[in-house]
Amino acid sequence: FFARHQFGIPTSLNYTFDKSKVTMGDDPLTFIKKTISVLLLIFSLVVVHALIADKQTNLSDNIHPALAYVALWGALIWLSMVEGSQASMVGLPPIDRELYRESHPIAFKICERGHRGDNLDRYLMGRQFMVLALVFVINMSGAPIEDADVLNLPTPLANAFLKSGLAMILFTCMIGQLNTQVNASHCMLDYLNDHFATFTVWVAVGIEASGLLHASYLIQMIVAMCAGQTIESNEPPRDGLANVLYWGRVLFSCGCLGFAFAVTLAALFDGKTTMWDGIPEVVSIIFFFGLMSVVGMLEGMQIAFFAVAKMTEEERNYNNWAKWTNELLFDNGGRGLPGFMIGRQLCVVSCFFVIARVTTVSIEDGDDNVLGVGDGAQKFFETGLLGALITTIVASIAWQLVASAFPLTMLGNPVTYILLRICLFLEATGIASGAWVLASIHKKLAGFQKDEVYVGTAEERAAQGHGDKKIHDKEIGHLTGGAFGADALPFEEYNPVSFTVRRTRVLNNISKLRE
Secondary structure, eight states, X not given: OOSOGGGTOOTTTTOOOOGGGOOOOOOHHHHHHHHHHHHHHHHHHHHHHHHHHTTOBHHHHHTOHHHHHHHHHHHHXXXXXXXXXXXXXXXXXXXXXXXXXXXXXXXXXXXXXXXXTTHHHHHHHHHHHHHHHHHHHHHHHHSBOTTOOOTTOOHHHHIIIIISOHHHHHXXXXXXXXXXXXXXXXXXXXXXXXXXXXXXXXXXXXXXXXXXXTHHHHHHHHHHHHHTOOOOOSSOOOOHHHHHHHHHHHHHHHHHHHHHHXXXXXXXXXXXXXXXXXXXXXXXXXXHHHHHHHHHXXXXXXXXXXXXXXXXXXXXXXXXXHHHHHHHHHHXXXXXXXXXXXXXXXXXXXXXHHHHHHHSBOOOTTOOOGGGOOHHHHHHHTTSHHHHHHHHIIIIIHHHHHHHHOHHHHHTSHHHHHHHHHHHHHHHHTTTTHHHHHHHHHHHHHTOOOTHHHHOOHHHHHHTTOOOOOSOSOOTTOSGGGSOOTTSSOOOOOOOSOHHHHHHHHHHHHHHHHO
């Protein structure tokens, strides 16, 4: 036993484990769901890798299967770190960093800089683009081309796993997102205490610093004005030169966003995207904006639900739709909120893959390039990054900012209720339950421990004069409200020993090894 594998401390030191006291917590139905989900995941893995081997994905067909395999798994592993580090970065600011300076030095250094000033908001903004860009890479690497046929699958199976994209959705959601979110939302310190996390966090901050997403700040200001509120900042006002650079990047970002829309819409009107054949151009455009609206609602709902959870029941039940939505979320022990988070992840990933297909530019041999650009620019268009930029700003960040200012408005409308029902249904099917199996394996291999082992509970920290602090008094204009924080997702605990006892053993182990 020990807290983290980086320290190289033996796991057997001063530790006893009574298997007879452990309860797995799986009723027969849950066990069946997990088994079926794992089998579906394995089948999806086989299908996706067979597609790449047969050159029936875009990247394997246009370049080489070997590159497609590397790009697929590279993007998937990085996506898992992007999703996991988000939970740590958002959940750790309230905790006094001195409590883990010695036990988790890498996490300490990341948080020392990443939580300075408004860097957390910068990280979250850049991270949002990273998620979209990585999903687009996964789509190019593993998603089937038109009329793909692999493993001689029967037509119903081929339609379910290939044409609908189910294989890619399960593959990406369970391996690249949910399993890491489950662990990182409860083992924030262990998850972030890694140089890969350092690299990931600063790439996200670098993307924001480039100015590519600064159009979001213009949206942030408009939303705050409409709400009649000011946006809290942890930094002093910008001086003259800083203002010039800031607004210069805002203009640059608006120009990039406008150009991305121009290219994407032109390609859609001309039928030069990877959209399914036979769909009229006008329908493709309507479909594009409709999907972005669905993604936006799901992103905004996440922010709104966490915001209203802090309100009284009377405040949040301001109309019938809000009341019905709250009943689904907070009744029955509050199980609806983590259920929504799981179902929402499936919905969002599904929409991302479809948007990637709709917006990725592709031309047939002999066709003119989009907008008459050169071959180099055309190749850049075909990477899908323009679609990722549009989706990040317009379908994700903008809706989150609106929801941070108007959570009750987001809560009390019928579309929210319908989408919540869909998300809860998807979660209830157990189709993504395999993520918990992967999370358990990952946790055991990495030696993750819950944060209470190292820094105590919130009550213990307060009693020792290290009470938690707020990030912001008001969440208007910030993206922190909808991230996966501690307890956002359920966590299966297999160790019956209390956190206090386990932490005492860790500290005793450290003392003995230092003697």
